[in-house]
Amino acid sequence: MHEMGIASSILDGVAVEVRRRPGSRPVKVGVRIGELAGLDPDALRFAFEALTLDTPLAGLELDIEYRAPRGRCRECAREFEVRNFELLCPACGSRNAEVISGDELEFAYLEVEEDEPCAAGRKSPE
Amino acid sequence: MNRVPLEGKVLNENARVAAELRERFREHRLLVVNLISSPGSGKTALLEKTLDRLPGSERVAVLTGDIQTENDANRLKRYGFPVKQITTGGTCHLDARMIEKHIADWDLETLDLLIVENVGNLVCPSSYDLGEAAKIVLLSVTEGEDKPLKYPSIFFKSELMVLTKTDLLPYVPFDVAAAVENARRVHPDMEVVKVSCLTGHGLPDWFSWLERRRQTLLAALPQPVV
Numbered sequence: 001m002h003e004m005g006i007a008s009s010i011l012d013g014v015a016v017e018v019r020r021r022p023g024s025r026p027v028k029v030g031v032r033i034g035e036l037a038g039l040d041p042d043a044l045r046f047a048f049e050a051l052t053l054d055t056p057l058a059g060l061e062l063d064i065e066y067r068a069p070r071g072r073c074r075e076c077a078r079e080f081e082v083r084n085f086e087l088l089c090p091a092c093g094s095r096n097a098e099v100i101s102g103d104e105l106e107f108a109y110l111e112v113e114e115d116e117p118c119a120a121g122r123k124s125p126e
Numbered sequence: 127m128n129r130v131p132l133e134g135k136v137l138n139e140n141a142r143v144a145a146e147l148r149e150r151f152r153e154h155r156l157l158v159v160n161l162i163s164s165p166g167s168g169k170t171a172l173l174e175k176t177l178d179r180l181p182g183s184e185r186v187a188v189l190t191g192d193i194q195t196e197n198d199a200n201r202l203k204r205y206g207f208p209v210k211q212i213t214t215g216g217t218c219h220l221d222a223r224m225i226e227k228h229i230a231d232w233d234l235e236t237l238d239l240l241i242v243e244n245v246g247n248l249v250c251p252s253s254y255d256l257g258e259a260a261k262i263v264l265l266s267v268t269e270g271e272d273k274p275l276k277y278p279s280i281f282f283k284s285e286l287m288v289l290t291k292t293d294l295l296p297y298v299p300f301d302v303a304a305a306v307e308n309a310r311r312v313h314p315d316m317e318v319v320k321v322s323c324l325t326g327h328g329l330p331d332w333f334s335w336l337e338r339r340r341q342t343l344l345a346a347l348p349q350p351v352v
Contacts, residue, residue: 038253085278
């Protein structure tokens with residue numbers, strides 16, 4: 001339900017990075033989202049598209065890495081992926097485990113196209 | 127094509143406001159809990175019993191959320207504690223901005239405990255951090271004992287599950303042990319309190335949980351200079 005705000009925050013992050021790289025054009029932005037962040041990837045893609053439509057960022061691709069939470073067994077210290085929200089150690093079968101990640105909402109990468117070195121308007125070396 | 131690594135959180139507006147609120151609550155040494163359940167699980171009834179039994183000297187306030195009406199605030203105001211209604215006007219959850227707005231004219235220094243009653247909904251409120259110290263999920267014995275498996279996110283994020291309406295247990299096919307097992311399947315550390323607001327059974331456990339939780343919070347804060 002708050003995917004629009006998240007999409008807007010992602011675009012703010014892209015804008016900051018692009019300003020640091022004059023002459024570059026963003027093509028794709030990657031984010032990591034944990035299942036526990038409470039975000040629906042489809043709704044986020046929809047919001048992202050709606051916000052970029054008819055703007056200079058139209059066509060910018062959003063790559064979402066949707067991650068299952070990870071748990072750690074308190075009996076045998078094994079780290080494992082939590083499936084279906086069930087904390088169960090696959091090694092020793094114990095349920096005495098804790099969640100160590102899963103609500104992340106982070107930037108991963110930005111793919112940019114840089115201007116060709118010989119592009120017009122560029123100063124040639126003296 | 128050039129791929130550059132990006133770092134940092136995608137911090138949305140709600141997370142930012144919630145982080146500010148949490149810091150303020152810490153400064154005022156105030157325990158804030160966020161009560162979440164389906165509609166009709168007994169959040170308001172639990173609050174009525176809580177306020178009714180608390181000595182008037184306790185420094186407690188309540189924010190109660192609903193889509194429409196002031197009914198809950200009117201039910202709760204008669205106990206003499208500060209109570210405010212948040213009507214969301216259609217929104218299915220409370221967000222941090224609503225909390226910030228509604229506590230604006232309260233002096234947090236005069237409070238030890240703020241209980242937030244979220245809008246009745248097991249899904250959306252789980253995504254919205256309100257700056258609380260702990261989320262508490264209520265499950266009534268007239269619901270299914272598999273609810274923790276059907277709505278795992280909120281059980282995953284709650285520290286305490288309050289089983290309500292336990293006076294009805296003789297009349298409904300609700301398996302308490304299965305409900306607790308299901309909750310601990312998604313959250314092994316889940317604490318459980320069983321209460322009946324009709325008979326008052328289990329309420330002392332609820333009060334002692336709140337007191338313990340406040341002590342845990344205070345112990346984690348820098349000690350005030352004497």
